[in-house]
Amino acid sequence: MKIMKASYNDLVTELKNKEIRLSHQRLMILKYMNDNRIHPTVDEIYTHLNKEIPTLSKTTIYNTLNALVEAGLVRIVTLGDKESKYDIVTDDHGHFKCNSCGNIYDFEIKMESLGSDELKDFKIHKKDVYFSGLCPHCLKKKIEN
Amino acid sequence: MKIMKASYNDLVTELKNKEIRLSHQRLMILKYMNDNRIHPTVDEIYTHLNKEIPTLSKTTIYNTLNALVEAGLVRIVTLGDKESKYDIVTDDHGHFKCNSCGNIYDFEIKMESLGSDELKDFKIHKKDVYFSGLCPHCLKKKIEN
DNA sequence: GTTCCTGCAAAAGCTTTGCAGAAGA
DNA sequence: TCTTCTGCAAAGCTTTTGCAGGAAC
Numbered sequence: 001m002k003i004m005k006a007s008y009n010d011l012v013t014e015l016k017n018k019e020i021r022l023s024h025q026r027l028m029i030l031k032y033m034n035d036n037r038i039h040p041t042v043d044e045i046y047t048h049l050n051k052e053i054p055t056l057s058k059t060t061i062y063n064t065l066n067a068l069v070e071a072g073l074v075r076i077v078t079l080g081d082k083e084s085k086y087d088i089v090t091d092d093h094g095h096f097k098c099n100s101c102g103n104i105y106d107f108e109i110k111m112e113s114l115g116s117d118e119l120k121d122f123k124i125h126k127k128d129v130y131f132s133g134l135c136p137h138c139l140k141k142k143i144e145n
Numbered sequence: 146m147k148i149m150k151a152s153y154n155d156l157v158t159e160l161k162n163k164e165i166r167l168s169h170q171r172l173m174i175l176k177y178m179n180d181n182r183i184h185p186t187v188d189e190i191y192t193h194l195n196k197e198i199p200t201l202s203k204t205t206i207y208n209t210l211n212a213l214v215e216a217g218l219v220r221i222v223t224l225g226d227k228e229s230k231y232d233i234v235t236d237d238h239g240h241f242k243c244n245s246c247g248n249i250y251d252f253e254i255k256m257e258s259l260g261s262d263e264l265k266d267f268k269i270h271k272k273d274v275y276f277s278g279l280c281p282h283c284l285k286k287k288i289e290n
Numbered sequence: 291g292t293t294c295c296t297g298c299a300a301a302a303g304c305t306t307t308g309c310a311g312a313a314g315a
Numbered sequence: 316t317c318t319t320c321t322g323c324a325a326a327g328c329t330t331t332t333g334c335a336g337g338a339a340c
């Protein structure tokens with residue numbers, strides 16, 4: 001799936017619009033998520049950024065992500081794991097999780113076409129589509145063995 | 146959405162087929178889930194069944210649900226809450242969660258029509274569709290105030 | 291008689307909270 | 316200067332684990 005990365009300036013502008021202070025930690029976290037579209041966990045973000053900011057704490061990552069979710073810049077992706085995964089909000093897309101390697105793949109999906117007459121009186125804010133199974137790589141491995 | 150309830154005998158047969166011992170606790174838990182299609186949490190199951198089985202422990206509920214998930218009789222519904230919710234496996238359906246009252250509504254959805262060319266080399270085991278927003282009841286309340 | 295299950299207590303793991311010092315506006 | 320943020324330590328919650336007694340087969 002094609003991924004549009006925002007520029008650093010776009011991110012700064014977004015934060016300013018949402019009245020979120022531009023701390024060094026927040027900018028680093030947002031930049032990491034923008035550059036690495038891997039639906040990271042808090043721990044993954046921590047492990048990566050700790051090299052550059054040794055004083056960084058997980059509390060700050062939790063605080064920042066909660067603020068970004070609140071502001072609508074980031075989404076929590078719940079795929080049945082204990083740890084939450086986070087995703088920069090982009091166009092509508094589904095998530096496929098490989099049960100073997102654990103990787104998550106994005107795929108395009110037309111959310112408008114998703115619906116039901118039963119929901120005609122409901123106000124729908126968010127549509128999530130989660131698939132799971134085996135990715136091509138793990139599938140090939142399984143067939144070979 | 147129309148819900149098909151299994152008979153008590155059907156449940157017993159299912160358990161026997163899966164080689165899960167028919168303990169009193171397990172039968173009570175499964176019966177509760179079959180009779181009350183409310184996607185209960187462990188705590189809700191516990192609170193309800195504790196009246197009938199005062200010695201029941203949450204550990205047993207966790208053990209039982211894990212066994213039922215393993216056997217494919219029950220699904221975990223992850224809707225972004227801390228607590229997991231559990232659903233007896235039935236036909237394909239989507240879940241709508243009301244952000245105001247927290248209730249979960251089932252709705253019909255044709256899972257076959259869901260897909261993407263990007264996933265043609267993937268082996269898909271499970272398709273989940275989660276919507277969220279406001280249910281008619283909470284929507285009405287909001288408009289009135 | 292075996293094997294598996296129950297339930298208590300304790301542990302494990304993720305996330306939140308309280309708060310003093312630091313940094314952003 | 317004033318407000319908000321950071322990061323440490325501790326607490327809060329859900330879920331899992333170890334294990335002795337008990338129930339299912």
